[in-house]
Amino acid sequence: MAEKACHGNTPDIPALRRRLADARGPRLWKGLEEAADEPAFRTWLDAEFPAAAQLLDQPHARRTVLRTMAASFLLGGLSACDVYLPEDVVPWVEQPEAMVPGVPRFYASMIPFQGYARPVVIETHEGRPTRLDGNHRHPAATRALDPFTQAEVLRLYDPDRSATALRNGNPVSTAAARSQALNVIQGLENGEAVRLLTGRTTSPTLLRQIEELKQRLPGLRHHVWEPVDEVGPRLRAAEMAFGRPLETRVRLGEADVVVSLEDDLLGAGLMQLDHAPDWAERRRRGHETGDLNRLYVAESTPTLTGAKAADRHVVPSHRVPHLAAAIAADLGVDAPPASLPPEDAAWAGKVAALLERHAGRAVLTVGAHAPAEVQALVLAANERIGALGTTLQTLEPIAPPADGGLPDLVDAMRGGTVGTLVILDLDPVFAAPGVLDFAGALAAVPTSIHLGTYADATARRSSLHLPLAHALETWSDGRATDGTACIQQPVTRPLYGGIEVHAMLEAWLGRPGRTARHAVRRTWRAPLGLDDGEARWERALHDGYVEGTAAENVPPPSVDAPPATLPEPAEERALEVVFGPDPAVWDGRYANVGWLQELPKPITKLTWGNAALVSPALAERLGLSNGRLVEITAEGRAVRIPVWIVPGQAAETVTLHVGQGRHVIGRLAEMGGTDVNPLRPAGGDVLLGATLEVLDETRELADTQMHGSMEGRDLIRAMPAAEVAGHGAAQAEAGGGEAHHETLHGRIFDYEKPGAEPYAWAMSIDLDTCIGCNACVVGCVAENNIPVVGPEQVRMGREMHWIRVDRYFEGDLDRPKIHFQPVPCMHCEHAPCEIGCPVRATVHGPEGLNQMIYNRCIGTRTCSSYCPYKVRRFNWFDYSQPAAPGEEAVRNPDVTVRARGVMEKCTYCVQRISAARREAKKEDRRIADGEVQTACQTACPTQAIVFGDQNDPASRIARAKDDRRSYALLAETNTRPRTGYRALVVEDTDEEA
Ligand code: SF4
Ligand code: SF4
Missing domain, CATH: 2.40.40.20 (Barwin-like endoglucanases)
Incomplete structure (x- = not known):
């Protein structure tokens, strides 16, 4: 099989290096197979599904598919120990207020991530949550959401979530476990050593309850630990530098030059949804003026930030502290002498000079995993270049400090001084560093109570485990990255009987019978004036945030960092x-x-x-x-x-x-x-x-790196900044560059028939602001009921995603440039798939959409073999049938679920176009620009995707298509795609010389 060849053979790397060095002009390649032009790559290129039908005969593979379906689609309502008895049901005689079957309802709420609130809008259909989008009303949010938060709606229905309490690893009823936990807490002697371990939290209600609990139990200590901590080390560094803990925020929208030392500012994590929109906004301003923001990144492994860098310097991680010290010293900070090889020292000198030259409009950042002393040095360097208060904001801490972390808790556990340990939604037996041996320490604790959404490794080793409700099932609150508070409201009852943590803590505080809602309202009684009426509470629920609660912006104190010591330089070639x-x-x-x-x-x-x-x-x-x-x-x-x-x-x-x-x-x-x-x-x-x-x-x-490989020229295009500046729509009207002409050589389908719709739907994807984050892929999956197929099917190129993000390398093996290109259906005006289909199951709509008629498709897959963009997907199995009762709960009822043997692909979210058309018709008007947003567009944090009616010359899409950077993918095939791209922009780095 082709992919076996891809994985099994040792690549001839010296030959590859020679081949890439000899290549003429820019050469894009997706993986070593392509760079070497191996037969394996040729196979992927030539066939739409290279490893085809043999899998149907393999029973083990089919079982995996079914297992994947069963677990990844939703089994809402399935509970391990429940018995369902026949019951009478009574139809509604009165419609619940404001609920119209078929019309979704939306609720503003939040999802916690690393303890901070992600403001969301929850889409529900007849009471079922089906989709999450960002709550753009929240001062710290946009409509975009990262893949993690979008996927919380699938996690809600996960049939493997904990549904049963455990006592010493054996199932017991949740009620029994709950009352046992209450007895444990009530039976604690005054001053007895109790430890509470949680992740970082900003929830005002949880923090208030913990404080109250501490007053009742003076022996209680609260430990905070995040398996991947992006906040704690920065707070410690700020305390070192400023004399008190402050949160720091890089403001990419204000920075012309950003030097990042292994700090993946644009990558997955807490700050992605703050950084990516700001960076892209600054980038777009640069497109107009030619003064582009520039990223200089030093890192050991490629990241999204490194991929978007004007200059990516490859350096081993252990050398980053020395690099930081060298830059700080060049900027006049009293830093310890760095030990660097000449090429690193030269890079440090170059970026230090740039930072100095752009003082006040530049920032230096270092990854949170760097030693706190090194981070403090970087804060001192930022003070030198005037970054503090401009490109680096300082805020009062949003998450308050705790009494300790994980290592000191483990010490206490092992020392036998912890009588009772409560663990809230963490799995330290799995996630704690092995050197701590958390499982061994846990065994030394007489009573451990674990509350979690999964019966995980820690649950199984605790005295008691209680299933926890999901964030979409319970009341709570939290603060977003700017500090603005959100109220978390449930949109469904706990599907698996999970308990609400605030309700349980109320019981522990001697207020049994109080719900999580009571607890949250108690917190907000005074701030929202609940004794005087509900108006402000309802406004906060409606808008998804509490006005005026942002963290105070603190004028940065002067930096007085202690002398830093650098790690010993490692030997050359040290692994x-x-x-x-x-x-x-x-x-x-x-x-x-x-x-x-x-x-x-x-x-x-x-x-x-x-x-x-x-x-x-x-x-x-x-x-x-x-x-x-x-x-x-x-x-x-x-x-x-x-x-x-x-x-x-x-x-x-x-x-x-x-x-x-x-x-x-x-x-x-x-x-x-x-x-x-x-x-x-x-x-x-x-x-x-x-x-x-x-x-x-x-x-x-x-x-999937070879999947969807296309054969053609100039898949990724780039233009120098000087050519782009000021050459947007206005220039295009006067006749722009070559790329422009290729896109606009006439519209083929000018439907002037009486009654024809006047819209021409189109999409433009800006490669310069795309950061390859995958939010668009998950946005599309959630919107369009796209199934999960499992690893075996993925190996054969049968993943079902309607939009993929191709990643290309350019240049040599050791220091390549990295590019991303999202590829949905191109909706070609001259669509080869339409010509190929023997039963006309794929046809051209009057508004330019390339449409699939599922119940006409007979599954010949001819369309797929005709498609030069490899964007069509075939249902090898029947993913439409529920593998278990309730599986269909997460599905979007506005989108057809496809049957086995049917071809599918991106529809331009036609259901959203139809919904907008209905509203416009009711009001006897045209669909307004921006009224239809595709799911991938909504999810994109950088607004790299623009969609709309290109017949409207004032629309964003018409302007994007008229941009000088606009080009068509594989334009040479004359497919005349409606989906277009805008070229990368290459920064002017002359001043570095
Ligand atoms: S187009 Fe997709 S991959 Fe690119 S930035 Fe937007 S969401 Fe991320
Ligand atoms: S337009 Fe809609 S269907 Fe097409 S890739 Fe985007 S989200 Fe998916």
């Missing part, structure tokens, strides 16, 4: 292992969410698991190929994991993503990858001194 969150499942909290497991990771394009990411140089030296198993050992602990070769990776760096391998929580997580936490060190995320042994075994990984 370093760097840990980071998995881009798809973060710290493991999303490990059982099918939408996310099947999401190709932005750089590697791996799905369903993780790998040890290695450089081409290391692969060459050790004879590694993709999928080859290695054993990495440090301090007596070892993990076995397959490798994946990543161009642009630092030569001696091995990157491991935590979060995978959380096998016990569910059927999908079981199909995920390897748990690397056992190898993780306790302080910091860089491990030196590990050894790597190559094993004689290969594991086949499920990657």
